[in-house]
Amino acid sequence: MTTLHVVSHSPFADDRLQSCIRLLRPEDGLLLCGNAVEALRDGTKPRALLDEAAAASRSIYALDEDLxxxxxxxxxxxxxxxxxxxxxxxxxxxxxxxxxx
Amino acid sequence: MKFTIAVFGAPHAPGTRRALRFAQAALAGGHEIVRVFLYREAVQTASANLVSPQDETDMGRAWQRFVADNQIDAVVCIAAALRRGVLDTGEAQRYQRPAANLAAGWALSGLGQLHEAAQQCDRLVCFGDQ
Structure with a gap:
């Protein structure tokens, strides 16, 4: 079963995003919204995790209004x-x- | 596609607004909403007594309008509602409280309604407080 994971908490407040990325399978998707889009901030640790996941062909989306x-x-x-x-x-x-x- | 939308956060929480925008987009995309279910802090969204500051969106009113305009099956968890003072006429009488404040369009019912809706839909989408 393919899963769309939706994360909206800031990656600097708890470890939801980290746990989610660990569980993310190649056929799944990750949607960042709300404060979770802060994970995309260049030069941060969460961004490095996302870059790594993307390099491992994970599909990552973000809600445009939050960006x-x-x-x-x-x-x-x-x-x-x-x-x-x-x-x-x-x-x-x-x-x-x-x-x- | 049939959607059930569960909302858990307070009326002014970002997740509550996102849930509404998602629900609007789902209908605009030709999908069906089996039920909207308010649980935990979200039950306050169904209070008719919410007053928002003038420069903020009145989320209670926005949800009420959406539910009424689209004749959505809109359910509020009764246990969560009672403990937060959201009562319909029947509950106000039963517990001898001075007023009922459940906004039009919403119905108090049990958690079983969320379970049932989850069985009847293709996708259950949950929105928290963030």
Whole structure:
């Protein structure tokens, strides 16, 4: 069963993202939203973890409004930004949605 | 695709707004929402007594409008609601409280409604407080 993991907590506040990346399989997807997009900040440890996951062909997405709200620069090429319609599409594309609430 | 949407965070939490935008996008994309279920702090979103600051979105009102406009099956966990003072007329009478404040469009019911909706839908999507 393919899973879309949705993480919204800041990677600097707890280790949800780290745990999620550890569980992420090649056929799964990871959607960053809310404060979790801070993980994309260049030069940080969470970003290095994401770069590593992307290099291991994991699919990583981010909610575009949250990227815009934080004016994040230096976004990686592997990142796929989605709007809410895209979020819904991803929920259909993967067989289940696991929110790391 | 049939969706069930579960919301756990307070009315003003980012996750509650995201849940609403997701629900709107799901309907706009031609999908069906089997049920919206409010649990834990999210039950306060169904209170008719919420007052938001003028420069903030009134999330309670926004959800109420969405539920009414689209005739969504909108359920509030009764145990979580009672402990947070969200009562319908029946519960206000039963516990002899001075007022009922459950907003129109929402229904108090048990956690079993979340389980049932999870069985009936293709995707259960949960939104927390963040």
């Amino acid at each position: 815009a709200a934080r004016a994040l620069a230096g976004l990686p090429e592997w990142l796929r930004a989605v709007d809410y319609a895209g979020f819904v599409e991803l929920s259909c594309q993967y067989q289940r949605v696991n929110g790391w609430t």
